[in-house]
Amino acid sequence: MALTSPRSVVVVGASSGIGLATAHLLSARGDRLVLVARDEARLRAVADELPGPAVVAAADVTDAEAVERAVAAGVAAYGQVDGAVTTAQAMAYGTVEQVPPEVLRRLVDVAVDGTAHLARAVLPRFREAGGGSLVVVSSLLAEIAVPSMGAYCSAKWGQLGLVRTLQTEVRHERGVDVSLVLPGAVDTPIYRQAATYAGRAGSAPPPVVSPERVAEAVVKRLDHPRRADHVGPVNLLAVAGFRGLPAVYDLLVGPMVDQAVLRGPRSADDEGNVFRARPGAERLRGGWTLAGRLRRGGRARWRG
Numbered sequence: 001m002a003l004t005s006p007r008s009v010v011v012v013g014a015s016s017g018i019g020l021a022t023a024h025l026l027s028a029r030g031d032r033l034v035l036v037a038r039d040e041a042r043l044r045a046v047a048d049e050l051p052g053p054a055v056v057a058a059a060d061v062t063d064a065e066a067v068e069r070a071v072a073a074g075v076a077a078y079g080q081v082d083g084a085v086t087t088a089q090a091m092a093y094g095t096v097e098q099v100p101p102e103v104l105r106r107l108v109d110v111a112v113d114g115t116a117h118l119a120r121a122v123l124p125r126f127r128e129a130g131g132g133s134l135v136v137v138s139s140l141l142a143e144i145a146v147p148s149m150g151a152y153c154s155a156k157w158g159q160l161g162l163v164r165t166l167q168t169e170v171r172h173e174r175g176v177d178v179s180l181v182l183p184g185a186v187d188t189p190i191y192r193q194a195a196t197y198a199g200r201a202g203s204a205p206p207p208v209v210s211p212e213r214v215a216e217a218v219v220k221r222l223d224h225p226r227r228a229d230h231v232g233p234v235n236l237l238a239v240a241g242f243r244g245l246p247a248v249y250d251l252l253v254g255p256m257v258d259q260a261v262l263r264g265p266r267s268a269d270d271e272g273n274v275f276r277a278r279p280g281a282e283r284l285r286g287g288w289t290l291a292g293r294l295r296r297g298g299r300a301r302w303r304g
Contacts, residue, residue, distance in 0.1 A: 006052075008078040009222070010034040010071055012061060012118060013087035015042045016282035017188030018137055021215035022085055027052040029219070034074035034081070036067075037088070042279035053077075061088045061114030062106075071121040080129040083222050084122040087137040088114055090274045091190050092151040093262065094197030103195055104151040106274050111138075111155035112162055119166055123176065131175025135221045136163050137214065140184045140235045144242040147254050148198050148262060167227060177225035183214045184232025187288040189281050192264070195272035201264030205256075206292030207233050211284060260292060 009026055013019030015037035023033055027050040035043045040058035047054040055077045057070035074081045089110055092103050115136055126132025141149060142156035166178045185204045188211050194202050209232055217231045230236055241249045273281070287295045 007031045007083050007222075008034070008074055008081050009083035009085065010036060010074055010081055010118075010122065011085050011087075012036040012067075012070075012114075013085075013089070013137075014046055015039060015277075015279065017087065017190060017284065017286075018183070018186060018211045018214045018218070019085070019087035020046060020282075020284050021211035022087065022218050023050060023054070025212070025215045025219055026222075027054065031083075032078050034070060034077070036061075036070045038277040039279040039282075042277070042282055061086070061117060062109045064113075064117040064120070067114075067117040068121045071118075071125060075125060081122060081125045082129045082132040083134075084118060084132070085135045085137065085218055085222070086115060086118050087218075089139075089152075089155065089190075090272065091149075091194035091202070092196070092272070092274060093148055093194060093200075093202045094151070095148055096150045098197040099151045099195075100197070103197075103271065103274055104154065107151045107155040108158055111159040115159055115162055119178070123170070126176050127173070133177045133179065133222050133225050134166075135179045135181060135218050137181045137183070137218060138163070140182055140230070140232060140238060142182060143239045144249075145253075146261075147257055149257070164227075179221040179225045180228040181214065181217050181221060182228060182230045182235065183209065183217075184230075184235050184238075185209070185288075185292070186211055186214055187285050189283055189286040191286060191288075193273045193278055193281050195270060195274045196267050197269050198262050199266060200262045201267045202261055203264050203294065204286065204288040204292050205260040206290065208288045208290055208292055209233075 011023045014023045014035040033054040043056040057073045059066035059070045139156045141153050142160040170176045185208045191202045214231050
């Protein structure tokens with residue numbers, strides 16, 4: 001269903017990065033928003049920045065009742081909800097043996113349970129409104145495997161399976177749509193907010209796209225649903241290599257991770273924002289250049 005403004009849209013993960021960029025773009029287009037993330041104070045600061053109306057609904061996506069309350073708040077404020085976007089996800093670095101089981105479980109819960117909770121809350125509201133569109137922001141890592149990112153890959157592969165199933169379940173419902181957006185590396189704070197058990201902080205691997213570019217793809221899919229939309233200049237090449245040349249992929253991917261991903265400063269084990277929000281670190285961008293360099297002190301450095 002192609003939505004027309006003004007729409008009532010739930011934006012999950014609106015406090016930072018892609019979700020924040022999406023909230024700004026939707027609000028500037030005249031949409032009425034429900035902003036969802038874990039920290040209420042941070043959400044209120046975001047709402048104050050937006051040009052249009054926004055309801056703040058603090059919720060952890062792993063809490064089904066909290067997600068339901070957030071969507072209900074949108075219905076109460078605007079009369080209906082006819083769009084929803086979720087960008088919520090934490091990240092963790094470390095081998096499968098290094099990452100604690102509770103961290104792996106939490107990442108999977110956010111991606112899979114969180115997406116399912118949102119779908120259960122919004123799909124009935126879409127039907128009541130005569131139609132609506134859910135856009136799930138997943139990742140290139142939903143379609144490839146990367147060493148030392150097994151927890152994140154597991155979460156995103158599970159989310160991909162859930163969303164593809166949802167798409168088959170609603171395909172005959174007129175006006176009710178579910179779309180996927182799969183970005184590669186994006187200039188957001190997620191890399192330095194991630195948990196790490198690999199001995200180093202993570203970095204954004206090049207090429208890095210802007211959060212606004214991903215937000216544009218999200219809004220496009222709200223307007224014109226599509227099964228899946230990759231955002232990133234090398235995404236399709238990476239997927240083709242993973243599927244078509246697995247031996248070559250396996251040979252190359254380990255050294256590439258060492259050189260392009262695990263190149264941050266040395267770090268003790270750190271759970272990052274996996275279990276608790278770190279609102280002081282939440283913002284639109286992470287400071288990464290297209291080439292994966294981190295801007296500090298006016299200079300872009302390869303190693304942070």
